[in-house]
Structures are given as structure tokens and as C-alpha cells.
Amino acid sequence: MKTVTLTVKKEPELYLECETLTPDAFAGKKADEIAKIPAYQGREDTTLGEYFSIAGQAGASAAETQIIINGDCSKMKYIGAKMSAGEMIVNSDTDMYTGGWMTGGKLVVKGNVHSFCGLGMEGGEFIIEGDAGNYLAASYRGDWRGMQGGVLRVKGNAGSDICTFMNGGEVIIEGNVDIHIGTHMEGGKIVVKGNANRRVGGQLVKGEIYVFGNINVMMPGFKHNRDVELEVDGTKAVFAEYLGDLGERHPKRKGETVYGKLYLKK
Amino acid sequence: MSEYIIKNGHVFDPVQKIKGDKKDIAIKDGKIVEASEVSSSAKSINAKGKTIMAGAMEIHAHVAGPKVNAGRWFRPEDKIFDSHKKPGMTRIEGGKSIPTVFKTGYEYARMGYTFAMEAAMPPLYARHVHEEIHDTPIIDEAALPVFGNNWFILEYLKNREIENTAAYIAWILNQTKGYGVKIVNPGGTEAWAWGLNCLTINDPVPYFEITPAEIVTGLMEANEYLGLPHSVHIHQNDLGNPGNYKVTLDTLRLAEKVKPKNDFGRDQVMHSTHLQFHAYGGESFANIESKAKEVMDYVNSNEAITFDTGNVTLDETTTMTADGPFEHHLCSLNHLKWFNVDVELETAAGIVPYVYSPNVSVNAIQWAIGLELALYAKDPMRCFITTDHPNAGPFTRYPRVMSWLMCAKTRNERLNTFKNADKIIDRTTLAEIDREISLYELAAMTRAGPAKSLGLSKDFGGLKPGMNADIAIYNINPEKLPTKGEDYEKAFSNVAYLFKDGKICVKDGTVVDNGQKKTFWVDVKVNPNKQVRHDVVEKFLKYYSVNEGNYSVPDDYAPHQHIISLDATHA
Known part of the structure; x- marks a missing residue:
């Protein structure tokens, strides 16, 4: 694996849209070629070289490429979006859409991320060492295809409306979350190790939500089914299992109605 | 110059x-x-x-107006990753199935199109339609106001008042700068306001006590009474449902009762649009099959009909139609989001996103039926290629549809690689057809044919x-x-x-150039009609949410007009 190191040399006046900042776009390129890759600021076309000093070179393919980004990226959007393989380490906070539509590889953000990160993620591993904003691992505005696969881990807290329209994959929030968790969810798994606020699993059709701490107010559409001992993300405990959202349409499988499940640690 | x-x-x-x-x-x-x-x-x-x-002519697409724009509002995901400007003189081109007006103009032009007909203009929102048409670069455009569920029309035709119907059509064309007579799910959209639908041509419309057959026949007669350049342009009842080909044949046969009468060289009295959605056999989506052969046997035998195909392109798209009940039905099938609106006395509209997947048998059968219709057509001057944009797919896929029609090998490769290929081949007749559309036939299907059907062949x-x-x-x-x-x-x-x-x-x-696009519309002179004038005044006072004075489209909404004037004053 070869490493490319980018260091921010100029802060964008507005926001820099760098959906080209991925191992896929860098693969097979040397530093001077990477500097010429397009990026966008507002309505103006620019290049990555305009904002970053670039050292090292990329591997022959995305899988053989590691990208390390230093400096303040808090005004940069779409970092790692659509990446399919390889590794990225961002030693900074990042702006919206970080790691959106990832299909593979590993993306680590050492700081906080803004809202709409990990949107429609299909695969790979996305680790956020700080906090995440709203709409984490949700669907794009208007879309009904949220997170499909992969693993997304937040070591801090997350905001509201996370995992909206989630269809698959796994999201672990080690801290607390705000309102609207897994709205319209039709598959996948959400683990909240801290507390959740309100409206957890609204219109939940399928999938599982685990909450280790408290839920401030439960949705009325959930019914207690049983208590069950489970191992969730390395923690063995007894969980109260709730079925829901009973106000929502539910599919049938082999004659049995499939419900979404909400587990509350006892 | x-x-x-x-x-x-x-x-x-x-x-x-x-x-x-x-x-x-x-x-x-x-x-x-x-x-x-x-x-x-x-x-x-x-x-x-x-x-x-010659420049190609689009006879049926939803490219401008409130319905298209509502689609843009509620599908922001349709524009994702389209926010960067291409080099050159063009503006940002956003949207895949519901592109911006700029992208619409550019894309048609890049494919060699120079004219597009907006297929459904609600008269009340005609100003919006013209604002979007004006902002669409390069291509000439016109719009068809919808009449098939309009209260005036239902009341006049209930009493078989053809002259009043014609006078009202002339007034609407003048007020809305419209081009011709569009009918969408005749009677069914009005019935939808009552939570009902008209699924055959003999289902009575609630309250009005008139049938779709009477509406269609009456509007055809009024259209020929006026001698408009285009014939009535009909989206039939029972769209998209298995077994609907019988309703389709019943509707098409109504064209036998009326003779064309116009000075534009047009021979048909009915244009049947997106016929693919109306050529289904079977009793349910589990056993849906192609009836393209049966439908085309009739269309080939009746020269008073032109049609367009409505080819499914196997893309993610946004369905939108004035057929309100159909969109509700579609939403109950795919559970995606649904938009519905009622346009006062005139019409309605619904919008639902839809993904045509090659892995879904029904979608693959629809794909095959669209191609069969064009390949069974004996007269390419009466068969036009459309995707009912964006309903069966975006118009930007025309080149691909043409490649399926012109290259049997490509077509068969697609057919044989469907997930359920055996089932699709069994339920359709596409595998038996080896016809390839020639460049000459294509020129008829996309140029000379639509021009003649629209009365623009001069x-x-x-x-x-x-x-x-x-x-x-x-x-x-x-x-x-x-x-x-x-x-x-x-x-x-x-x-x-x-x-x-x-x-x-x-x-x-x-x-390289934005051209000087024009808006085509038809201005018909009719005898003064006291009854229609009285009814217009009364309906605006009693029912409309706007005053009559705020209804018409002022000239500055359509600054570049190409007006087709005709005199239909009868002695």
C-alpha cells in the first residue's frame, strides 16, 4: 500500500466540494497529477492542488492507496464520498457528506463530522472519533434509500434524524443521540450505547435498534414482547424486546408478520 | 442571415x-x-x-409546468451529483428524470430534436407552463390543455352540444395559448375527486352522468368542427392495468365514427398516446402478458389513428400524470412517496417515483410491449417513438430506444439477459420479431410522421x-x-x-447557440357564443379561485409566439 499525504495550505473562502478526494480518484496517480484533480468552490472550478500540498504517491488501484489528510478540513464537503476501497485518515473535523455512498474501504475521521455524513452508505467501514451531526447514515434529501450496508461507528455523540430510511448495515453510536432515530427504517441495525431522546423507531418497518441507556419518551407504537439475553457489540446483557412500529405497514414472511425490533437494556 | x-x-x-x-x-x-x-x-x-x-419532433412529453415542477420539488434526489457546470456556454444541467428547463432544451437539441409538445397543460396553471417553455432553450414548444375532465366540457357533452364545446375549446386555446385537445383518463380524473375512477369507456362519471365514450366522441367532433391542426390526443382509461387492451380497442374504435376535417393535411382524428401502457393482457400482475399484436392489428387497419409508443427504458424515473387515480394505485404498489393535486374545475395530477428494474418481470414485459408496438407498425408515418417522458423513462434515453428498434442483436441481447428471460419471452412476442427499423422509417417515426399528426407538415x-x-x-x-x-x-x-x-x-x-425558440399556439375564430360566455362568467363567479381577468396568459409570458390562426366561423 502506498500513501499520499495531503496538507491543507489554503482555507476555502466558501466551502470546498471535494468528491474527488478518494482513493478511487487518486489510484495510479503521482503527486503532481493528484494536484490537477478538479474540485469545486461555489460555481467555480478549481483543483485539489490549489488547496492542498501533496506528498507521496497513490498505489496502482484504490485498494492499494492510503490517503492521510492533515490541516483544517472543517469547510470541506464530500471527503471520501463514493470511495470503494483503500484507506483514508482525516486528522481534522470535516463538513457535510463525508463518507457518503461509500461502497468499501476504510475511512477514519479523527475529529467531528457535520451533518449528512455516511449517507446511503453501501459497504466498508467508517469511523468517526469525535461527534457526528444530524442525518448520519440517512438517505439523501427526498430519497428512500438510506444506509444499505457497511459499518459506521461514532465514538462520540450523534445528532437527530440519524439512520432515516436505513435498509441495512450497522451503525454504532458510543455516546448519546437526539430525536428521530431510524425513522422509516426497513432493515439494518442501530446500537446506541448512551441515551436516546424521543421518537426512536418512528414508522419502523423492519430492522433492529438497541439502546443501552434511556429513551426519554417511547413511541406509542411499540409493544413489549419478551426479555432476552443478547451480546451486542461486545456487551452481554438482558434486553427488553419491543415490537413495532405497530402503526406502520409490515411485510409478511412465511405467513408471519415481520416487525421491527427495539431493544432496551435492562 | x-x-x-x-x-x-x-x-x-x-x-x-x-x-x-x-x-x-x-x-x-x-x-x-x-x-x-x-x-x-x-x-x-x-x-x-x-x-x-429534418429536426426531430417530440409529440408527447411532460417537460414544462406545475406538475413537472412539483416533481422537481419532491424529488431533490433526482438532481444528486448534477450540481457542477459543464464547460462552455451552457448552464448547470440538473436532474435525470425531471431535468431543469435548461437541460431539457440542451438534451433535446443534442439528440437532434427541434420541437417538443408539452403533453398536459392544466388551463388554470397555463402561465406557469409558458414561463417554463420560455426558459427552455433552442427547441420550439407547444402545450396541450387538458379537457377530458373539465366541468364545462362534461356539461356541454352531456347534452351533445358540440358547437358550445367547440366554442369553449377555442376560448381555452386562446386564453392559455394552447395547441390542441388533450384528454387524460376521460371522466376518470373527475371521478377521482369522488374517490372513484372510470375503468371502461362506459363507466358513468359521478354527478355528470356522462360516459368516457361520450366525452371522447364529443371532443373528436368538436376538434373536427374547429378543424384544429392536431387531432384529439388521448391518454385512455384504465392505464397500466392488466387486461386493459380491451378498453383500449373500445376507445380506438370510437375513431371510426368521426371523419378528419382540416386544412393542415392531417388524416387522423385520434392520437392515442403512450400505447404501451394500454396494451396489457392477463388478469393480474402475476399473469400480465403482451397484447401489442392485437392492438396493432387494429391500429394498422384504421388510418384515422396515430399513436406514440411510450417505451419503458428500464431506468429510475418519476411518473407524473393528470390521471390522479392511477398514481394513487401506483403508490399502493411500490410504497414510495405520492403527490396529488386537484385543479379546481379542470383536472388533477399525481406524481410517484418509480424504478423500472430489469429484474422485475412486469417491467421487462412492459419494455418488450413498447418495442413490439413500433415493430408491428406497418405505417411508420402513424407510429411515433416516445417514452411518455418521464413516465416510462427519461426522454434522454431515445437514442437507446432507437438502438433497440434498429438493431435486433442488441434487442435480443437485452431480452435474453433479463432475470426471468424465459417468462418474458413466453409472455411477449418480441423474440419472434426480426424486423429492424431503417433510417428512413426512423425519419418518418420521429420527423415527418409527428409533423403530419400535429398539422405542421407544411x-x-x-x-x-x-x-x-x-x-x-x-x-x-x-x-x-x-x-x-x-x-x-x-x-x-x-x-x-x-x-x-x-x-x-x-x-x-x-x-454553441441558444437559438430563438418559439411557442406555438392555435388561435381559432368562432361565432360569438352567448351561452359559453354566460357559463364562463358564472363559473368564475361561483367556483374559480381566480378572477377571469387573471386567468389568461398575457403576451409577455410567451414573448416569442408562432400563432397558427384559423377561421372556424360557421355560417
Whole structure:
């Protein structure tokens, strides 16, 4: 694996849209070629070289490429979006859409991320060492295809409306979350190790939500089914299992109605 | 104005019956002229090894107006990753199934189209339609106001008052700057306001006590009474449901009762739109099958009908129609989001996103039916290619549809690689057809045919001297035709040249000029009609949410008009 190191040399006046900042776009390129890759600021076309000093070179393919980004990226959007393989380490906070539509590889953000990160993620591993904003691992505005696969881990807290329209994959929030968790969810798994606020699993059709701490107010559409001992993300405990959202349409499988499940640690 | 002479190209023009012969085409003052009429300073374009056709004409697409814009509002995901501007003079081009007005104009032009008909204009929101039409670059456009569920029409036709119906149509065309008579799910959309639908042509409309058959026949008679350039343009009852081909045949047979009467060289009395959605057999989606053969046997035998295909392109798209009940039905099938609106006394609309997947048998069967219709058509002058944009797919897929029609190998490859290929082959007849549409037939299906059906054949759809200089030149060499469908697709997606009104607007697939687009509409003079005047005043006082004075489309909403005036005053 070869490493490319980018260091921010100029802060964008507005926001820099760098959906080209991925191992896929860098693969097979040397530093001077990477500097010429397009990026966008507002309505103006620019290049990555305009904002970053670039050292090292990329591997022959995305899988053989590691990208390390230093400096303040808090005004940069779409970092790692659509990446399919390889590794990225961002030693900074990042702006919206970080790691959106990832299909593979590993993306680590050492700081906080803004809202709409990990949107429609299909695969790979996305680790956020700080906090995440709203709409984490949700669907794009208007879309009904949220997170499909992969693993997304937040070591801090997350905001509201996370995992909206989630269809698959796994999201672990080690801290607390705000309102609207897994709205319209039709598959996948959400683990909240801290507390959740309100409206957890609204219109939940399928999938599982685990909450280790408290839920401030439960949705009325959930019914207690049983208590069950489970191992969730390395923690063995007894969980109260709730079925829901009973106000929502539910599919049938082999004659049995499939419900979404909400587990509350006892 | 500049003069051009296009040399050495292969010309395909059904108007002059030219089937690929080498012929020079000369342009002067925005018109096609004899080669001898241009001066020696005319710019010469070498079209050696290329195909020359008139500018293509879109007969049915939803490209402007409140319904299209509502689709843009509620589908922001349709524009994702489209926010960057391409180099050159074009603006940002956003949207896949519901593109911005700019992208709409550019994309049609890049494919060699010079005219598009907006297929459903709610009269009350005609101003919005014209604002969007005005902002769509390059291509000429017109819009068809919808009449099939309008209270005035239902009341007049209940009493068989053809003259009043005609006078009201003339008034609406004048108020809305409309082009002709569109019918969407006759009676059914009004019934939808009562939570009902009309699924055959004999289902009575609640309250009005009139049947779809009476509405369609009455509107055809009124259309011919006025002698409009286009015939009635109908989206039939029971769209999209298995077994609907019987309703389709019943509706098509209504055309036998009416004779065409106009001064525009139009021979049909009914244009049946997106026929693919109306040619289904079977009793349910579990056993849906193609009835394209049965439908086309009838269409081929009745010269008073033209139709467009409504080809499914197997893409993610946004369905939108004035057929309100259908959209509700569709939403209950795919559980995606649903938009519904009622337009006062006139019509309604619904919108639902839809993904046509090659892995879903029903979608693959729909795909096959659309192609079968075109391949069974004996007269290419009466069969036009559409995708009912964006309902069966975005119009930007026309080149791919053409490649399926023109290259049997490409078509069969697609057919044989469906997930449930055996089932699709069993339920359709596409595998038995080896016909390949020729360039000459394509010119009829996309140029001369639609022009004739729209009553525009005097100036458009051909390359005869005197006609408008709307010309598309493609990188297709008829002496060495492409063997792969994707080569056709590439050539039809990017014209070598597009002339609009004698000006080069697209060169090598790149837009170089925004042209001077025009809005076509039909102004009909009728006898003064006290009854209709009285009814208009009364309905605006009693029911409409706007005053009559705020209803019409002022001239500054359509600054570049091409008005077709006709006199339908009967002694």
C-alpha cells in the first residue's frame, strides 16, 4: 500500500466540494497529477492542488492507496464520498457528506463530522472519533434509500434524524443521540450505547435498534414482547424486546408478520 | 442571415421520399432552399459519410409546468451529483428524470430534436407552463390543455352540444395559448375527486352522468368542427392495468365514427398516446402478458389513428400524470412517496417515483410491449417513438430506444439477459420479431410522421425547399451502418450538427447557440357564443379561485409566439 499525504495550505473562502478526494480518484496517480484533480468552490472550478500540498504517491488501484489528510478540513464537503476501497485518515473535523455512498474501504475521521455524513452508505467501514451531526447514515434529501450496508461507528455523540430510511448495515453510536432515530427504517441495525431522546423507531418497518441507556419518551407504537439475553457489540446483557412500529405497514414472511425490533437494556 | 450548404451527406426525408441518396441541402434566411439559390459565399459543411434528417419532433412529453415542477420539488434526489457546470456556454444541467428547463432544451437539441409538445397543460396553471417553455432553450414548444375532465366540457357533452364545446375549446386555446385537445383518463380524473375512477369507456362519471365514450366522441367532433391542426390526443382509461387492451380497442374504435376535417393535411382524428401502457393482457400482475399484436392489428387497419409508443427504458424515473387515480394505485404498489393535486374545475395530477428494474418481470414485459408496438407498425408515418417522458423513462434515453428498434442483436441481447428471460419471452412476442427499423422509417417515426399528426407538415418534419431549416446531421454512415446498438446510441445522443431556424445550435454534441425558440399556439375564430360566455362568467363567479381577468396568459409570458390562426366561423 502506498500513501499520499495531503496538507491543507489554503482555507476555502466558501466551502470546498471535494468528491474527488478518494482513493478511487487518486489510484495510479503521482503527486503532481493528484494536484490537477478538479474540485469545486461555489460555481467555480478549481483543483485539489490549489488547496492542498501533496506528498507521496497513490498505489496502482484504490485498494492499494492510503490517503492521510492533515490541516483544517472543517469547510470541506464530500471527503471520501463514493470511495470503494483503500484507506483514508482525516486528522481534522470535516463538513457535510463525508463518507457518503461509500461502497468499501476504510475511512477514519479523527475529529467531528457535520451533518449528512455516511449517507446511503453501501459497504466498508467508517469511523468517526469525535461527534457526528444530524442525518448520519440517512438517505439523501427526498430519497428512500438510506444506509444499505457497511459499518459506521461514532465514538462520540450523534445528532437527530440519524439512520432515516436505513435498509441495512450497522451503525454504532458510543455516546448519546437526539430525536428521530431510524425513522422509516426497513432493515439494518442501530446500537446506541448512551441515551436516546424521543421518537426512536418512528414508522419502523423492519430492522433492529438497541439502546443501552434511556429513551426519554417511547413511541406509542411499540409493544413489549419478551426479555432476552443478547451480546451486542461486545456487551452481554438482558434486553427488553419491543415490537413495532405497530402503526406502520409490515411485510409478511412465511405467513408471519415481520416487525421491527427495539431493544432496551435492562 | 447566414447561408449554408450541406454537402455530400446522405439524406433521409419521407416528405420527398429520399431514402439515403446523396443530396446537397442549402439554407438561406432560416429556410431550406434549392442549392442554386444560395450565393457563392454560403458556408459549406462537409457531411460526407453522415446522415441528414429534418429536426426531430417530440409529440408527447411532460417537460414544462406545475406538475413537472412539483416533481422537481419532491424529488431533490433526482438532481444528486448534477450540481457542477459543464464547460462552455451552457448552464448547470440538473436532474435525470425531471431535468431543469435548461437541460431539457440542451438534451433535446443534442439528440437532434427541434420541437417538443408539452403533453398536459392544466388551463388554470397555463402561465406557469409558458414561463417554463420560455426558459427552455433552442427547441420550439407547444402545450396541450387538458379537457377530458373539465366541468364545462362534461356539461356541454352531456347534452351533445358540440358547437358550445367547440366554442369553449377555442376560448381555452386562446386564453392559455394552447395547441390542441388533450384528454387524460376521460371522466376518470373527475371521478377521482369522488374517490372513484372510470375503468371502461362506459363507466358513468359521478354527478355528470356522462360516459368516457361520450366525452371522447364529443371532443373528436368538436376538434373536427374547429378543424384544429392536431387531432384529439388521448391518454385512455384504465392505464397500466392488466387486461386493459380491451378498453383500449373500445376507445380506438370510437375513431371510426368521426371523419378528419382540416386544412393542415392531417388524416387522423385520434392520437392515442403512450400505447404501451394500454396494451396489457392477463388478469393480474402475476399473469400480465403482451397484447401489442392485437392492438396493432387494429391500429394498422384504421388510418384515422396515430399513436406514440411510450417505451419503458428500464431506468429510475418519476411518473407524473393528470390521471390522479392511477398514481394513487401506483403508490399502493411500490410504497414510495405520492403527490396529488386537484385543479379546481379542470383536472388533477399525481406524481410517484418509480424504478423500472430489469429484474422485475412486469417491467421487462412492459419494455418488450413498447418495442413490439413500433415493430408491428406497418405505417411508420402513424407510429411515433416516445417514452411518455418521464413516465416510462427519461426522454434522454431515445437514442437507446432507437438502438433497440434498429438493431435486433442488441434487442435480443437485452431480452435474453433479463432475470426471468424465459417468462418474458413466453409472455411477449418480441423474440419472434426480426424486423429492424431503417433510417428512413426512423425519419418518418420521429420527423415527418409527428409533423403530419400535429398539422405542421407544411413547414416542419422534412427537408423540402421552403420548409423551416431545422436539420440534424448524425455521425452515421448509411453505406457502412453500425453493427452494434451502442454505436447507434452514441450517434443519436450527439448530433454532428443541429440547425435550428438555419442557425447552428449544436456542433459535435456541444451546445454553441441558444437559438430563438418559439411557442406555438392555435388561435381559432368562432361565432360569438352567448351561452359559453354566460357559463364562463358564472363559473368564475361561483367556483374559480381566480378572477377571469387573471386567468389568461398575457403576451409577455410567451414573448416569442408562432400563432397558427384559423377561421372556424360557421355560417
